[in-house]
Amino acid sequence: MFTGIIETLGTVAALKKEGGNLHISISSPLAKELKIDQSMAHNGVCLTVVAIDDDEYIVTAIQETLNKSNLNELKIGDLINLERAMVLGTRLDGHLVQGHVDQTATCTHIDEKDGSWVFTFAYDTAQNNVTIEKGSITVDGVSLTVVNSQNGYFSVAIIPYTYENTRFKTYHVGSTVNLEFDVIGKYVARLMAT
Incomplete structure (x- = not known):
């Protein structure tokens, strides 16, 4: 779950198509604080962190996600809205957001x-x-x-x-x-x- 309060902007560093999947490398100051398997919202799409290398990390979007979102339009250098999953027990500043783009x-x-x-x-x-x-x-x-x-x-x-x-x-x-x-x-x- 997310709140819809964007923490920071990331920059698309690399894009790699593999079958129906798109691996997205993102440069972000949050990268050093992340861990593999963590959920992150990317332009509102909940994706799992699969790799981390210094100030960049990688997430993978499947074809279903690409069909329903604007992630299929990403280009290297594009800005992307980032939010880590909410922590229970703290203020909910936005509203309940699932990270499931309609x-x-x-x-x-x-x-x-x-x-x-x-x-x-x-x-x-x-x-x-x-x-x-x-x-x-x-x-x-x-x-x-x-x-x-x-x-x-x-x-x-x-x-x-x-x-x-x-x-x-x-x-x-x-x-x-x-x-x-x-x-x-x-x-x-x-x-x-x-």
């Missing part, structure tokens, strides 16, 4: 608002995922509050700290992001459908 979305609009930003994202409604006004959403692993919930799109407001310390500073209209919809909302939607 689908991707596309950035359709960026509006600067006197030192903050409003980002709008469109997503395919065929999977029956929904947002609710003032509900939680995870965008590339960042826990956020929905400010404009519509069928197939939503907006989020980004403060300067989040903008500077996450991948939001790299987004442009057309950027693909990973979405994890609120886990409680997903259960409620399933119950209502039956």
Whole structure:
């Protein structure tokens, strides 16, 4: 489990395709604190650390993960949002995040608002995922509050700290992001459908 509070940014150092798997080497100041078999969220995708070498570590994404996330678009030098798994018994600053990406979305609009930003994202409604006004959403692993919930799109407001310390500073209209919809909302939607 994660909280959606990004600890730091990493940089993609190498990519190696092997069958349907993608081995991703990430340069990060967190590398020295990690251990093999540890779970880490990468743009909101929970992946297992499989190797560590000084200030770089490697995770592997399987084809299912590549199909449902933006990890298949990574290039060497790209920034990636990083968060280690939460520790039980401490404050939960974001919301409950599983690290299981539901689908991707596309950035359709960026509006600067006197030192903050409003980002709008469109997503395919065929999977029956929904947002609710003032509900939680995870965008590339960042826990956020929905400010404009519509069928197939939503907006989020980004403060300067989040903008500077996450991948939001790299987004442009057309950027693909990973979405994890609120886990409680997903259960409620399933119950209502039956």
